[in-house]
Amino acid sequence: MEPQKSMPVGGLRTDEDAYRDAFRRFLAGSDEKDATHAYLDQVVRGLPARRVLIDVGPADGTTTRHLSPSFERTVCVEPSEPMRRALARTCPGARVLPDPVLQARPGVRADLVLLSHVLYYIPRSEWVVTMRHIIDWLQPGGTALVLLQDPDNACMRMVRHFTGVRFDLEELRSELATDPAGPVGGMRLDTVPARYRTVHLEEAVSTAEFHLSVPADRTERPHPARHAVQEYVQRHFRTPAGVYTIPHDQEVLRIERSVPR
Template identity: 60%
Template sequence: MGQRNSGAGKDLRSDEDAYRDAFDLFLAGTDQKTRTHAYLCQVIDRLPTRRLFLDVGPGEGTMTRGIAPRFERTVCIEPNRSMRHALADTCPDARVLAEPVLQADPGVTADLALLSHVLYYVPRPQWMATVLRIMEWIVPGGLLLVLLEHPDSTCIRMVEHFTGSRFDLSELADELASAPPALIGGVRLETVPARYRTMERDEAVTVAGFHLSVPSTVSGGGAPPARETLDDYVRRHFRDRDGGCTIGNDQHVLHIQRRWPMVCGPEAK
């Protein structure tokens, strides 16, 4: 299949080119981006105002670019220097902050904040603090959307099998029940279906290796599985009836609404 499809078996944490090639293969074969964009547009259409969009951890800004035109202003928080350089080209009108979330102070309040596939890189004990920090920057009635792969998708089942890592937004939703009532007005968890498909098993193995690289980045885990081991897993779990390979990439979307302030006095009557 050529050098491009040789990502599995490599440590993609230290091979930026192999990581990029594997990510490009994933994007080429998944409907996740299209489905997510359509879902987010529906959410945005229901917002009462669209003055400011806050994207936390936008990476190179591919998703940001599709959403930003629907708001008057866009602010991004991206600590990664190389990602910020790419973001400047993708979204030149966005204001970009370099500090990590827990140290950042954007000085704005957003109608919509997005935390998309970022919590993989945040230690689990810091999930709650990260979300509550962002909620401080949401207007009353505004939304924070947190996106991660669904914990029961075939993709994440594979990740858990090989690494022991599990990312479950339902646990965070339960924890938010004890959050400061002045911040949290409502919590809802929804699912956006998505899948990756290819007729080339070698490509599927490379994409599987890409997904396995993320929890290893967080945990500092050991070497990735050998390509032969991953190929066997793909053959047994991802082969479909048409001879191709399908990897489920359903997403969990956690809606967290900022509480409206309590109205006291005559206005409350």
């Protein structure tokens, strides 16, 4: 077996250039941003007020930059120093907090809090306390949006196949609804379709590696060998026309904080 084929896949760290490069390559082949921005625009239009946006884990700030013009103030919570450098270029007018989310204290009430594809990096045991902390930042009538991939889409079936990890916002909604600390407000799950396409096998494998690097709570399974991931990609994602297509529909947990009577 060739050495590079036996190399493990899925060990990229968020502070590495290779991780950010794989992320950029994934987004370049996906319609995720366009679909997500269209969904978010619809949510923003329905907000009772648009004074403060808080974006938790905004990465390079592409979505923050899209949303910020609709709000008077923007606050970002981003503990990654490389991502904060990117944010300074993308969203120079935003106030950026360098703290982990549970330590962050924005000091303002938000009309919209966005937590987009961040819970992957937070231990599952901390999801409820994290959401409670974030919901406390909302104005009465404000909305929190939590985005993750649908746990049953093709991309996350691959992640589960190789890592044993499942991320499920329906479970989080149920836990918040029955939390002894009391109700958090109205909740519902929405779906935002997304699809990645490429004609290049190596690009598809790079996208697979990016997603296999995500889980915060991975099992004790070793990282899979590159040849195993390549075989999986060819078997499950290659169409008869030779295009590698990876559906990665997103789920959105939408939480609206109640207005006191």
